[in-house]
Amino acid sequence: MTNEQARLQFIERMGQQAANDGLTRSAGQIWAALLLSDEMMSSAELAELLQITKGSISTNVRTLETLHIVERRFKPGDRQDYYAIQENPYTALVEGQIRRFDNANKIVAEALDGVRGGSAQVKLTELARFYQLYQQSAVGLLAAMKADPEPGSS
Amino acid sequence: MTNEQARLQFIERMGQQAANDGLTRSAGQIWAALLLSDEMMSSAELAELLQITKGSISTNVRTLETLHIVERRFKPGDRQDYYAIQENPYTALVEGQIRRFDNANKIVAEALDGVRGGSAQVKLTELARFYQLYQQSAVGLLAAMKADPEPGSS
DNA sequence: TTCAACGTTTAATATGTGCTGAACAATCGC
DNA sequence: GCGATTGTTCAGCACATATTAAACGTTGAA
Incomplete structure (x- = not known):
């Protein structure tokens, strides 16, 4: 090719x-x-x-x-x-993802506030936990990227 | 409400x-x-x-x-x-994301194989590095989720 | 066998979205 | 000022996709 x-x-x-x-x-x-x-x-x-x-x-x-x-x-x-x-284009992408997790977390948190009922509470808590873990992972990734800025040769 | x-x-x-x-x-x-x-x-x-x-x-x-x-x-x-x-619905989501990173990595790797030219090599390497870091992050998240299976009460 | 209930599939419709082409605004050289 | 060039915006069109409504196949009960 x-x-x-x-x-x-x-x-x-x-x-x-x-x-x-x-x-x-x-x-x-x-x-x-x-x-x-x-x-x-x-x-x-x-x-x-x-x-x-x-x-x-x-x-x-x-x-x-x-x-x-x-x-x-x-x-x-x-x-x-x-x-x-741009210079470091990918940190911004991860930051955007983190913002989206913020939004998702809000939705679930509000649902946990207003919804009563046995297993719903359990499953909503699982979902909230998932979003939080995912967000922590993204925050860690962002830190790793900023620590290793891959200084573009030039 | x-x-x-x-x-x-x-x-x-x-x-x-x-x-x-x-x-x-x-x-x-x-x-x-x-x-x-x-x-x-x-x-x-x-x-x-x-x-x-x-x-x-x-x-x-x-x-x-x-x-x-x-x-x-x-x-x-x-x-x-x-x-x-399902029992652990979110691990499957992360696994799907990991597969998508695999695909992205393939695309960039193939481009790195075939494309010659000064700064293109540098920027493609940066992109490959980003995908790899992101994938590592997702793999780590998956491991964390499996280690802490949030055993659904019942 | 017949009928009713249920899930799946498919054609038709509705809806959303990206792209084009043209009109418009802004800027620079003459 | 005038014309040319460039970037932006917007109406119209084309395309993709989600939803519906109906037809179909299957299954179980009487």
């Missing part, structure tokens, strides 16, 4: 994977393209490479920005916006 | 949460209803409580079965199928 084929395949697979994780296929493809690129890329370049309209690039890049995966950069004297992968 | 209101609210919220996690709203509602119920429930009971047709109950219960969250039970001399939450 040529270098080019490997790149296109990776872009396609990241698109599929993103679509399974709540993002859009285009967002995953943009992510992959920026991972593979040595330089930051303009939206025109992304649109040409991925065969996506600039409108879709705009919206998808915005969601990747809010997820702190992609950041917008500028070249002096150049009106175009450029995009690149 | 009455006991009944708290139950309905929990069912509704679990439905929303499930819809955000790749399941359907109905699947989340069935899950919640079985969590709250002291006894196992028939599909007729579920359909009546959740206002869902028996067809939808059938398909959604099947997906919950394949996820090892719900199991099908029978009463002697009763032709109806009954459903209940």
Whole structure:
């Protein structure tokens, strides 16, 4: 398999994977393209490479920005916006997951407050325990990632 | 808030949460209803409580079965199928997540094999490292859950 | 055998969502 | 100011998916 084929395949697979994780296929493809690129890329370049309209690039890049995966950069004297992968993109993802566990914990805690009944209490407590363990695990992961920042060569 | 209101609210919220996690709203509602119920429930009971047709109950219960969250039970001399939450429903969820990380790792590993180019190698290695750390975290969580099986009272 | 009850499957419908293409706003060079 | 370039927004369309309603197969009782 040529270098080019490997790149296109990776872009396609990241698109599929993103679509399974709540993002859009285009967002995953943009992510992959920026991972593979040595330089930051303009939206025109992304649109040409991925065969996506600039409108879709705009919206998808915005969601990747809010997820702190992609950041917008500028070249002096150049009106175009450029995009690149952020410095530590994955800590933000784990932090987002932790926030979601917070929400889940709230739901279960409120249910435990208001619901009476024998085995329901038991099973809700099990569910709450699961969410708490999962959250602790995510917090530990985040700490490990921050302790070992994988200092990006450059 | 009455006991009944708290139950309905929990069912509704679990439905929303499930819809955000790749399941359907109905699947989340069935899950919640079985969590709250002291006894196992028939599909007729579920359909009546959740206002869902028996067809939808059938398909959604099947997906919950394949996820090892719900199991099908029978009463002697009763032709109806009954459903209940499985014994340790959450270990199976973590195991599923671990399998998904396996897949992600494969994608990145193959990309690392085939892609040449300066910073791409670095960033792909970072991504691989992230997936590996995340997977280790999930494996640790699974071990913790199995070590502390939260022996369901009864 | 016949009928009733139950679970499954499937076609049709409804609903949500992503993408496109065009209109719009903003900015820079001339 | 004017035209060109760029990013954003939005209506319309296309597609995927969940739900329903009905048909079907199966099973058990009379």
